[in-house]
Amino acid sequence: METLEGVYEDESESFRDSIATVDKDGKRIWLYPKKPKGKFYNARTWLSILLLGILFGTPFIKIGGEPLLLLDVINRRFVIFGQIFWPQDSFLFALGLITIILFVVLFTVVYGRVFCGWICPQTIFMEMVFRKIEYWIEGDWKKQQKLDKMPWNNEKVIKKTSKQLIFFLISFLIANTFLAYFIGIEELITIVTDPPSEHLAGLFSIILFSGAFYFVFSRLREQVCTTICPYGRLQGVLLDKSSIVVAYDYVRGEKRSKWRKQEDREAEGKGDCIDCKQCVHVCPTGIDIRNGTQLECVNCTACIDACDDIMLRINKPTGLIKYASEEGIANNKPFRLTARIKGYTGVLVILVGVLVTLLLSRSDVETSILRTPGMLYQEQEDNKISNLYNIKMINKTNRDIPVELKLIESKGEIKLIGNNITLEKQGKAEQALFLIFNKDDITKTKTQVEIGVYSNGELIETVSTNFLGPVVIGNN
DSSP states (O other): OOOOTTTTTTSOOGGGGSOTTBOTTSOBOOOOOOOOOSHHHHHHHHHHHHHHHHHHHGGGOEETTEESEEEETTTTEEEETTEEEOGGGHHHHHHHHHHHHHHHHHHHHHHTTHHHHHTOHHHHHIIIIIHHHHHHHHOSHHHHHHHHHSOSOHHHHHHHHHHHHHHHHHHHHHHHHHHHHHHOHHHHHHHHHSOGGGGHHHHHHHHHHHHHHHHIIIIITTHIIIIIOHHHHHHHHHOOTTSOEEEEOHHHHOSOOOOOTTOOTTTTTOOSOOOOOHHHHTOTTOOOGGGOSOTTOOOOOHHHHHHHHHHHHTTOOSOSEEEEOHHHHHTTOOOOOOHHHHHHHHHHHHHHHHHHHHHHTOOSEEEEEEEOTTOOOEEETTTEEEEEEEEEEEEOSSSOEEOEEEEESOSOEEEEESSOOEEOTTOEEEEEEEEEEEGGGOOSSEEEEEEEEEETTEEEEEEEEEEEOOOOTTOO
16 A cells, blocks of 8 residues: 555654564564454454354254255365255356355455454454463463563463463364364264274375364464465555555554653644553554555454553544544544445445355256257158267255156157156256157258256256257258
């Protein structure tokens, strides 16, 4: 983002040349964020409890005997809201992927990185699970710093060991939960309850993934957001001056200076910022939000709560740091729903609506009927001709489906080679059939015909194919 209209023209912009967690020698700066508190932090805590409940509870939820969500990559079988999706539904996957990409782009352009601070699993686990345990065992930031500097005595060994052990156990639980989304909760319970020797490969995989989660939340931490996650990198090209972000109101806050009782700050040309650095102390990525929007900011609102607390203590209005746009701060305008925000939000709603409609209207049966390769038409008795076809059908549901085939708006007939088709649940069927027409009704070399797929008298799908007839001169 550009320099904020000269406010920082006399200040160094060197902070933009490197991230806050790396020193001049390129070494990691370990962060000790102060424990946040306030209305936004409380709201995020309750939302995190809800989302964690959904994450850990979803594998146990069934709809019509199927999981609420299952991503069986090995068997190429996906279940979403109890609906089974197969590779034949890949167009829905492609549309869903496009919708998600457009949603992320438009959402970020309008609302900034709200997702990162409020919904992202990395933030929720780090700030609302692992960090809370760290505060509980080691204390707030100052106590953590003191603990790390002290020699290895009984207190340090007990606290550090217990913390790391709990971290790994939670990581093990997270790894198992994610595995349930790929193999199903029943299979997971079987693996857990069986002797380990019967599932050595699975046990090794679980330990490997548990170690990965443990490493992320015990050591890597904010580096995921600042250097690994592509979304953080994308925000530089997605945000503009109208995007809603966590922002410092520099118009009101500058010129910053230390607080003195009984002084008239306005008369002395001082802003409301008393340079207490509480917004810096609570930041989980180590930035100073007063420098403007930065790559490392995940919009976690910890700085808002910290600043509001200070403003209340010195009898100043809250909102020195707030959700706002650069344009709104520069022009001293409160947040409002502009035509741009409404338009983009409308597009987001339409995209989601289209995807949900396609998912709900997806057919239970998918049928393909193709002429047998290399076969011409066959002459039949009573001035009739026939074509041989191969039919393939897939049942996407969890119930058996009896199937009947009928021609739609055609005078021919269908003759199955074999028994009537009954599709078993989640099963496939392949069969051959003849389409038979009176030769006088065929006026083209290739005639398009439509075949209806019926189940219990209800039309569930319509399939088009071509019927090959004799060459009709001048009318092909």
